[in-house]
Amino acid sequence: MSTIARYWAWIAAALALVALPHIFSSGASITMMSLMGFAVIFALSYNMLLGQTGMLSFGHAVYYGLGGFITAHALNIIGAGKLPIPLPVLPLVGGLAGLSFAIIFGWVSTKRAGTAFAMISLGVGELVAACSLILRGFFGGEGGVSTSRTSTLQLFGLSFGPQIQVYYLIAAWSLACVGAMYAFTRTPMGRMCNAVRDNPERAEFVGYSTQMVRFIAFCTSGFFAGVAGGLAAIHYEIVTASVVGAAPSGFVLLMAYIGGVAFFIGPIIGAILMTALQISLSDYTGAWQLYVGLMFVLMVMYAPLGLAGLLLMHRPLISAGVFSRLLPGYALAAVPALALFAGAVLVIETAHHLLVKASDGPAMRVFWVSYDANSPVAWTVFAALIATGFLAFRRTWPVVSGAWHEATLEARRKLAK
Amino acid sequence: MSAPALQLVDLHKSFGVTPIIRGVSLDVALGERHAIIGPNGAGKSTLFHLISGRFPATSGKVLLKGGDITGLPPYLINRRGLSRSFQVTNIFPRLSVFENIRCGVLWSLGYRYSFWHLIERLRDARERAESILEQINLAARRDVQAGLLSYAEQRALEIGITIAGGADVIMLDEPTAGMNRSETEHAVELIRRVSEGKTLVVVEHDMSVVFDLADRISVLVYGQVIASDTPERIRANPAVREAYLGTAASLEHADA
Numbered sequence: 192m193s194t195i196a197r198y199w200a201w202i203a204a205a206l207a208l209v210a211l212p213h214i215f216s217s218g219a220s221i222t223m224m225s226l227m228g229f230a231v232i233f234a235l236s237y238n239m240l241l242g243q244t245g246m247l248s249f250g251h252a253v254y255y256g257l258g259g260f261i262t263a264h265a266l267n268i269i270g271a272g273k274l275p276i277p278l279p280v281l282p283l284v285g286g287l288a289g290l291s292f293a294i295i296f297g298w299v300s301t302k303r304a305g306t307a308f309a310m311i312s313l314g315v316g317e318l319v320a321a322c323s324l325i326l327r328g329f330f331g332g333e334g335g336v337s338t339s340r341t342s343t344l345q346l347f348g349l350s351f352g353p354q355i356q357v358y359y360l361i362a363a364w365s366l367a368c369v370g371a372m373y374a375f376t377r378t379p380m381g382r383m384c385n386a387v388r389d390n391p392e393r394a395e396f397v398g399y400s401t402q403m404v405r406f407i408a409f410c411t412s413g414f415f416a417g418v419a420g421g422l423a424a425i426h427y428e429i430v431t432a433s434v435v436g437a438a439p440s441g442f443v444l445l446m447a448y449i450g451g452v453a454f455f456i457g458p459i460i461g462a463i464l465m466t467a468l469q470i471s472l473s474d475y476t477g478a479w480q481l482y483v484g485l486m487f488v489l490m491v492m493y494a495p496l497g498l499a500g501l502l503l504m505h506r507p508l509i510s511a512g513v514f515s516r517l518l519p520g521y522a523l524a525a526v527p528a529l530a531l532f533a534g535a536v537l538v539i540e541t542a543h544h545l546l547v548k549a550s551d552g553p554a555m556r557v558f559w560v561s562y563d564a565n566s567p568v569a570w571t572v573f574a575a576l577i578a579t580g581f582l583a584f585r586r587t588w589p590v591v592s593g594a595w596h597e598a599t600l601e602a603r604r605k606l607a608k
Numbered sequence: 609m610s611a612p613a614l615q616l617v618d619l620h621k622s623f624g625v626t627p628i629i630r631g632v633s634l635d636v637a638l639g640e641r642h643a644i645i646g647p648n649g650a651g652k653s654t655l656f657h658l659i660s661g662r663f664p665a666t667s668g669k670v671l672l673k674g675g676d677i678t679g680l681p682p683y684l685i686n687r688r689g690l691s692r693s694f695q696v697t698n699i700f701p702r703l704s705v706f707e708n709i710r711c712g713v714l715w716s717l718g719y720r721y722s723f724w725h726l727i728e729r730l731r732d733a734r735e736r737a738e739s740i741l742e743q744i745n746l747a748a749r750r751d752v753q754a755g756l757l758s759y760a761e762q763r764a765l766e767i768g769i770t771i772a773g774g775a776d777v778i779m780l781d782e783p784t785a786g787m788n789r790s791e792t793e794h795a796v797e798l799i800r801r802v803s804e805g806k807t808l809v810v811v812e813h814d815m816s817v818v819f820d821l822a823d824r825i826s827v828l829v830y831g832q833v834i835a836s837d838t839p840e841r842i843r844a845n846p847a848v849r850e851a852y853l854g855t856a857a858s859l860e861h862a863d864a
Binding site for chain 2: 377378381382385388389390393397399403407411
């Protein structure tokens, strides 16, 4: 295989990152793509623990957040002292901060695996969150730590004032970090992470200290989380105590899991999708977190391999050329699924309106339809949508699974030839 | 005279107040194939766990090639050249067969915790893993996920992982358990081949395997070695016959 062919995916990704702001050139979309960039790094760093080494952490935002705080402080020191350090290297400061704190906290927490590790990570998260309220000098109290990215040494006339320049800075760091984390999965260390995930006892009997494997994975993960936090600090020019709290630690778990922890690409998909949802959905509905939570529960129950798993399970059928046989079944099942979905959304939105926006009166609008939130007719229609959607979905689902079965058999037959 | 490959000195192990291993002393010479037999519950697997570091001993010593390994964690014992298999198959189920073996060779080739080598570029690791795959007859199953192998194949893989690191003391815990006649014959052939020039300690229930394979046999009853000798003399030993007949007789009583 030629070098070009081996790296075509990376070259394509780089070209896409360069081209994207020219296609989606509005300020809002460039901001969103910037957010996606460090979310991808953060989610992938989390999956080094969960998907690759089998460590469930409830406190990963500690390394992201502390990376952000140290970067903001470093920016302020550099700005005040006119130190000759350019902005593009500052995410490295965040990474080293994440790494340092991961060494300290990881030394304790990686002595244990499984549930005990998860508990310790939760405890460390709470500890740092509590400190953020006490150490006001470092965490900046309720106002957080403000900084300015434009006060550093300027190279090639780049001020990093305009968002587009920040986008390219984030894109370059994202691509480099994704590449580095991908390479990590293909090293002896990365492979032993998988071995420890699969069977820690056996790993000990082929010469590896599982504690050391967990520790190194934890530190590496902390480094990349810190880089992501540093980029976030540069993007927002402010870091508040909420970034080290439980909410972002939970959100990174959602991003990685919904994307699919068993695949390298999973957390990338999850981070992009969840960032888009977080921003766009919150424009439409105050109950957006409820939707994200429901989506997570449904994924855990029915699609534990995540979105990447759902997509990649089609790959053998596509390469065998039998994918089109699934489409009639999918189209058929989509109708009741949509009805069920619409019914559920209407119930949630109407309930949300009555409970949260009661002072606005009962008149409301969802899906281009205006109605009275107290009307029994409306509620009857919602219930009917949910009930018929649910029952019809159960009737049409065998068509989908039957089509799957046949397409898989056909694909095997074609492969055997 | 060189030190024995493995030397147990008055080893004891109790779980709570229950003594399981009650003073085992045993020498296994370099290059010897040594079998440990005994009735169910005699403590054979526990003895394996004590030697390989899975459990700490209550008292006594374990010496590997003259060096004290008592109380060391399993990975340090493995690095000193003792490798073991498990009675219940203990593999990396989500990794491919090839990756299972490659995980077994990495430490011994000096790659340790390296994240600065790309694993696909390590020719020595690949070639070593491939040659092990040939030895255990799983080359054709190379890319299959290990958890999907048949039982006998998983047992072969278990042995493959055990020998992959090139340890010179190999311990196998019931390698033929649950196999049919022809699978057992294959397994014995495999064990003979891979233990060539090495020291082998094996726990086994199948007496034909034991007498076929072993240079020496130790009989463990109630946590004590009641005899340690050549197969012929073990066969003729009245104490051994009594221990086996005794349990057989008492089992019949229990059933009746």
